[in-house]
Amino acid sequence: MARMRFLCDTERCIDCSGCVVACKEGNHVPVGINRRRVITMKQGEPGEKSISVACMHCSDAPCIAVCPVDAIYQRADGIVLVSKETCIGCGYCFMACPFGAPQFPKGNVFGARGAMDKCTFCAGGPEENFSAEEKKLYGQNRIAEGKVPLCASMCATKALLAGDADVVADVFRERVFQRGSGVNAWGWNRAYKKD
Amino acid sequence: MHRLIASGVLVMVVYAIALIIGTAIAAPTSLTGFTQVFFPQQYSELYGGITGDWQQLGQLFTQLQGDLFWKVFLGVITVVPAVFLLHFMIVGAKSFSHDGPQILFFNAFTRLIHWIGAIAFSLLVITGLLIIFGGIFGGGAPIRFARTVHLVAAIVFAFDAVLMFLIWVKDMFPALCDIHWIFILGGYLSKEKKPVPAGKYNAGQKAWFWLATVGGLAMAYTGYVIWGMQGDLDTVRLYAIIHNILGMVLVSLFLTHLYMSLFAIKGSLNSMITGYKPKEEVDILHSRYKYE
Numbered sequence: 001m002a003r004m005r006f007l008c009d010t011e012r013c014i015d016c017s018g019c020v021v022a023c024k025e026g027n028h029v030p031v032g033i034n035r036r037r038v039i040t041m042k043q044g045e046p047g048e049k050s051i052s053v054a055c056m057h058c059s060d061a062p063c064i065a066v067c068p069v070d071a072i073y074q075r076a077d078g079i080v081l082v083s084k085e086t087c088i089g090c091g092y093c094f095m096a097c098p099f100g101a102p103q104f105p106k107g108n109v110f111g112a113r114g115a116m117d118k119c120t121f122c123a124g125g126p127e128e129n130f131s132a133e134e135k136k137l138y139g140q141n142r143i144a145e146g147k148v149p150l151c152a153s154m155c156a157t158k159a160l161l162a163g164d165a166d167v168v169a170d171v172f173r174e175r176v177f178q179r180g181s182g183v184n185a186w187g188w189n190r191a192y193k194k195d
Numbered sequence: 196m197h198r199l200i201a202s203g204v205l206v207m208v209v210y211a212i213a214l215i216i217g218t219a220i221a222a223p224t225s226l227t228g229f230t231q232v233f234f235p236q237q238y239s240e241l242y243g244g245i246t247g248d249w250q251q252l253g254q255l256f257t258q259l260q261g262d263l264f265w266k267v268f269l270g271v272i273t274v275v276p277a278v279f280l281l282h283f284m285i286v287g288a289k290s291f292s293h294d295g296p297q298i299l300f301f302n303a304f305t306r307l308i309h310w311i312g313a314i315a316f317s318l319l320v321i322t323g324l325l326i327i328f329g330g331i332f333g334g335g336a337p338i339r340f341a342r343t344v345h346l347v348a349a350i351v352f353a354f355d356a357v358l359m360f361l362i363w364v365k366d367m368f369p370a371l372c373d374i375h376w377i378f379i380l381g382g383y384l385s386k387e388k389k390p391v392p393a394g395k396y397n398a399g400q401k402a403w404f405w406l407a408t409v410g411g412l413a414m415a416y417t418g419y420v421i422w423g424m425q426g427d428l429d430t431v432r433l434y435a436i437i438h439n440i441l442g443m444v445l446v447s448l449f450l451t452h453l454y455m456s457l458f459a460i461k462g463s464l465n466s467m468i469t470g471y472k473p474k475e476e477v478d479i480l481h482s483r484y485k486y487e
Contacts, residue, residue: 095432
């Protein structure tokens, strides 16, 4: 079975945050919840790089290890999903996650956290595919439709790649081969400097 | 003519200054920066910016919470009662005559504060264990309710712990005879009734007092931070670790307290209901206590 994977090509990401908007709008994510975000390092300095980060769908995911109610699980294709019916909002997954992926809406009682919300790789949740319940709790199920996640499909520069890890790796390897890497990578000199 | 020369000189001066400042600013940030490429160490810098210091407390928390905490809690709630069951079968309960003279140990206010704390603390232990072993019960609404109860009971207990501290602290400072008491384990390993070195409270009760009040308030504070998750994430991780480890100690001492009051000494529960202990019991178990 294919292993699903995100890959953000930092040579291409231009910090447009289109992926963030597409995810929020397409999945009707509540205000204050970001399943995906763009991080820019060295902003305004030479060597500025941006990267789009969501749930990494880790193998041996820390969130699954720490969840006291076993609400988080991993599918055979590597996608990590949460059951919002089971989640108690304890926040342990947020403490365990290196990438800050788990997000919590406000709950009802005494400022408690609601059920955890995170990137689903646009694969819905444990409910039946395309059911109204699934759509309400988790958003679209584009994987079941045979499409790539919203963020990757709308990325204007095609920096964000998603899908079968082997195919994604091939696409990226091809790119690096074409444009070079290290000191030979395309840059200002290659594009504009006249000999 | 003079004005023309003067303004010309002024313009030239301004241009000269702009040129000097301009080159000074432009030099380090010139377009050469765009030829910089992305080396692996820059990748690690990028990911370091995202993950922060996860490898310190984040990894530790993940390992402890994932592999260790639930096993230790399971051990505490099975081994501790099993040891007490063995003790009850082999050594058995101590019994003292309740017919003789009685000595006032706990006044009405003390008993009220004790029972408020007892109910709140029992709820904290039960709901805390429900959260830790929530997976067995399938999580969801019942465990979410347990978290709410945990919070409400914690608020009640936090106020009660302060009162308990003030009521008992004067009798709870360590004394020399406590060391002796610890070495003979309070005389609970033998059946004979020999006077045990202890004042109004023995070393075990003192340990329970300090852990339940000061430790209980530490639990309340760490729990408050974990609940609100305000501030630095590494602090929250550290507090979650402290909350769990202190919880193990408190649960085991809570079980010990239950066994002592309900089973180990026959009828000792009465002293917290009526306030009186039989003189015979006090002379043996609290032999150094100077009552009137």
